[in-house]
Amino acid sequence: MVDQSDTSDDRVRFVLNGEVRSIARPDPTSSLLSWLRYDARLTGTKEGCAEGDCGACTVVVGERRRGKIRYRALNACTLFLPMVDGREVITVEALSTGERLHPVQQAMVTCHGSQCGFCTPGFVMSLFARYEGKDDCMSGDLNDCLAGNLCRCTGYGPIQQAGDMMTSLPAEGLKIDEEAAHRRLDSLARTSPLAYRYDEPATATTKHFFAPKSLAALLSLKATYPNATLVAGATDVALWVNKDFRVLIEIISVNDVEELRSVTEDDTVLTIGAGVRYTDALGPLVALYPAFGRFLSRLGATQVRNSGTIGGNIANGSPIGDSPPALIALGATLVLASSSGERRLPLEEFFLDYGKQDLRPDEIVKAIIVPKRSPDQLVAFRKISKRFDQDISAVCGAFSLHVSEGIIRSARVAFGGMAATPRRAHGCEAALAGARLSMEGIAPALRALTKDFTPLSDLRATAAYRQAAAQALLAAMMREVDASTAPIDLYDIPPIAVEATNA
Ligand SMILES: Cc1cc2nc3c(=O)[nH]c(=O)nc-3n(C[C@H](O)[C@H](O)[C@H](O)COP(=O)(O)OP(=O)(O)OC[C@H]3O[C@@H](n4cnc5c(N)ncnc54)[C@H](O)[C@@H]3O)c2cc1C
Ligand code: FES
Ligand code: FES
Missing domain, CATH: 3.10.20.30 (Beta-grasp domain)
Structure with a gap:
């Protein structure tokens, strides 16, 4: 103890x-x-x-x-x-x-x-x-x-x-x-890390706070306190307290664990520690994939990105988090760690169901491994939200295509806001593979997309809007890379009738 x-x-x-x-x-x-x-x-x-x-x-x-x-x-x-x-x-x-x-x-x-x-x-x-x-x-x-x-x-x-x-x-x-x-x-x-108990007389509640300074200490604490809430930037967790009035009994901050706060790279991958702030991850990500630039600049706003982490965005399991669809489309691997060792899994397999992630109580998210871009790879990330800045996505689409001689050889397409978890659009991917990289070429993929998801209506968007928006994002991506059409801004895309593409 x-x-x-x-x-x-x-x-x-x-x-x-x-x-x-x-x-x-x-x-x-x-x-x-x-x-x-x-x-x-x-x-x-x-x-x-x-x-x-x-x-x-x-x-x-x-x-x-x-x-x-x-x-x-x-x-x-x-x-x-x-x-x-x-x-x-x-x-x-x-x-x-x-x-x-x-x-x-x-x-x-x-x-x-x-x-x-x-x-x-x-x-x-x-x-x-x-x-x-x-x-x-x-x-x-x-x-x-x-x-x-x-x-x-x-x-x-x-x-x-x-x-x-x-x-x-x-x-x-x-x-x-x-x-x-x-x-x-x-x-x-400090000579030893911050750790204390807090007794709240009014509610007779005892809370424990820990700020370990090494990964080994963090994993040992998580093994001892499997129900503890991990806190990175707290841009999600603080809202549970401020808005939902949740009482957190055991809190472990990951912010002083140096091993979680570095970005490293080798010839093939970029590895981002789970505690790296968006602001710090942005430069290395943009250097590999410029598409992250405009996309991540729309995640929250400066204060949120200065505090929030990609690790927190993944671990919270939200179906409308922005980084998971992008990282899934890129084929990222998640590294989980516990005191009994590490395991790795494709990011999309981490999201099991709404609010359910493949994370044992004694485990933490340690890092995310992002493959480097290959020369034949086209990448686009887009989000649609009611406000440009500081707003959660209604729909978020991420596209990664390998293209040679004008033909899409393979595609990874992932969406947020279209299902209970961030998910790949397998039908759409299959329809894109082998298609010409052109607006005409994507027609079957647009149709397939309507069958990949059965989105919900909620306060951010109706199901029909989401379906149409997902198609619009795919169309926008294609028009952006299609040399035969002038580049367009997302907001110039005419609405696509869902019925028409269902035909
Ligand atoms: C004003 C505002 C705007 C926002 N806008 C957006 C937006 O546009 N797009 C978007 O996607 N999100 C947005 N968010 C949500 C939030 O900023 C992100 O989800 C952020 O990435 C969470 O990271 P964090 O470090 O703050 O996580 P925290 O709040 O510290 O933690 C989030 C969850 O992850 C867990 N966790 C944290 N680190 C680890 C770890 N290493 N291992 C295991 N579990 C861990 C926590 O226990 C908790 O369950 C917004 C939030 C606010 C307040
Ligand atoms: S009071 Fe803190 S952001 Fe509004
Ligand atoms: S001056 Fe900004 S809210 Fe009044």
């Missing part, structure tokens, strides 16, 4: 606005946002939705990776307080000195980027992360930087102008002093 005695290891310690904070045994599923507002009395950070959607709670978190501190915008409402252990948290209160505004704040004032002001601290912190620019993985696109922040008043134009203007304003004395930040983080160094 893990030692949970009253030592310094049961204190969550982090740097808040330049000062070390040490909190003894906090409720492990209380949010950083609640703690900031109700305990630290830093009420600049706002609560809008408490589910990662609005960005009003955006803070900047500094984490040391490979000797450098990366500062990223994160939603404090979906971070459990112990997740910032060993890290630096910066809130909007720390940006200005006295009367002197930080350039981000000054630009917001000058450009009239704030009206009621409720969203403003969140926007300021997203812009601040961009202003500091100490993150190689950060997108250069201003709209991408702001897509996770909602404003109901200003209409975004002035905020975008502030984002453009801020870099031209002087910041002497207001930029992050990284040397000092390193020293502060050094002072948080």
